Amino acid sequence: MAIVELYLLRNKQKNSRREKPVKRVHILTFHNALNYGAVLQCIALYKTISQITECDVINYHSPKIDEVYKVFSFKRSLKNNVKGILLVLKTRCKKKKFNNFLNDYVNLTKRYFNFNELKNEHWDEKDIFCCGSDQVWNLDLTNSDEIYFLSFAPKNTTKMSYAASIGKELSDSEKPFFYMKLKEFDFISVREESAKNKFHEIGIECIQNIDPVYLLNKNELEKMSIEIPEEQQPFVLVYLLQKSEKFMKKALDYSKTENKRLIVITAIEFKKFSNVTYIDKCGPREFIRYFIKADIIFTNSFHGISLSIILNKTFFFEYLAVKFKTNSRLHDIITFFNLEILDSDRYDAIPKVISIDFNEVNNKIKKEQDRSIKYLKEAFEHRSISK
Numbered sequence: 001m002a003i004v005e006l007y008l009l010r011n012k013q014k015n016s017r018r019e020k021p022v023k024r025v026h027i028l029t030f031h032n033a034l035n036y037g038a039v040l041q042c043i044a045l046y047k048t049i050s051q052i053t054e055c056d057v058i059n060y061h062s063p064k065i066d067e068v069y070k071v072f073s074f075k076r077s078l079k080n081n082v083k084g085i086l087l088v089l090k091t092r093c094k095k096k097k098f099n100n101f102l103n104d105y106v107n108l109t110k111r112y113f114n115f116n117e118l119k120n121e122h123w124d125e126k127d128i129f130c131c132g133s134d135q136v137w138n139l140d141l142t143n144s145d146e147i148y149f150l151s152f153a154p155k156n157t158t159k160m161s162y163a164a165s166i167g168k169e170l171s172d173s174e175k176p177f178f179y180m181k182l183k184e185f186d187f188i189s190v191r192e193e194s195a196k197n198k199f200h201e202i203g204i205e206c207i208q209n210i211d212p213v214y215l216l217n218k219n220e221l222e223k224m225s226i227e228i229p230e231e232q233q234p235f236v237l238v239y240l241l242q243k244s245e246k247f248m249k250k251a252l253d254y255s256k257t258e259n260k261r262l263i264v265i266t267a268i269e270f271k272k273f274s275n276v277t278y279i280d281k282c283g284p285r286e287f288i289r290y291f292i293k294a295d296i297i298f299t300n301s302f303h304g305i306s307l308s309i310i311l312n313k314t315f316f317f318e319y320l321a322v323k324f325k326t327n328s329r330l331h332d333i334i335t336f337f338n339l340e341i342l343d344s345d346r347y348d349a350i351p352k353v354i355s356i357d358f359n360e361v362n363n364k365i366k367k368e369q370d371r372s373i374k375y376l377k378e379a380f381e382h383r384s385i386s387k
Helices: 002-018 036-050 063-068 078-105 115-119 172-182 193-201 218-224 245-257 284-293 302-310 327-336 358-380
Strands: 024-028 054-060 108-112 128-131 158-161 235-239 261-265 276-279 296-299 315-317
Touching: 024 036, 036 054, 036 078, 036 284, 036 302, 036 358, 078 284, 128 358, 158 358, 172 193, 193 327, 218 284, 218 302, 235 245, 235 284, 245 261, 245 296, 261 284, 284 302, 296 302, 302 315, 302 327, 302 358
Parallel strands: 024 054, 024 128, 054 108, 128 158, 235 261, 235 296, 261 276, 296 315
Antiparallel strands: none
């Protein structure tokens, strides 16, 4: 009888352990954008969370975000659509590379196209919904889409963010909207220190965490990359999100002085320079490789700067035009790592040698990685967040 009772007790304990609720985290971010930074930050956050608990990425197709990266649009001029026809094959090739890259690393849910589809889904009450990172709270970019504020999530589920970005200065007219939406959150993490300060002003408690791409290390990035034909010889890399002939001219002059090829990755149209290689359809794997193999990098992109920092590459940056209203994110990351010396506007000509203390940079990254993982674990366990 004792043996039977012991067996039943052990079996009960085993079943108890087996039946312990597993928390699944649903990540909501810009995963579908034809944008290198967007897909990299999505994979980085997914990879980090999947090492803590089960997770997936909500395959939401925002009409506004899809419109930004759509080749054809009735809202665009006929002239632009004609150009789109010429680019369609390149775009399809590039999109396929993005989709394959994402599917290699991320577990996506079924597709959702609107609020009602998400609201009517049978989510589990023990689920956790996490929005971020990237500019999911940039109301200009999302057209104030409330889905990115998790308004579809069931009442008793945990709602949180990780390094969500508003991507610009928070205007006075936007403050009431943010207060109403964010007061429903259990845990809030933003990417920029400036956003944290603004939220505190309106009574929203939050912490600041680093962009999830910094949760990836150099070895992980190298494994994600594939070889490129140009890597056999030294080259200067330019990655631009906004046209800047002045910035391009500095990069071109530097490449000529150093007798190195100039490779430009950009989707924008501007004056073409001779003796420059333009890359317009590389996928994320090739994109990472260009950064790994570049001798020096010129960029006005937040994630271009971030990749350069992670890879310990010498780089120079330029702030975007004021009309884009996105310089706060560039300013915050540059000042955090004390890299103001790399502002190209400081120089008439780019210096041949510049000193960067990457040991200090790497120590800061490690500290921020630890803070970020601690925040995620505490939020998943619904514990008080350490400041």
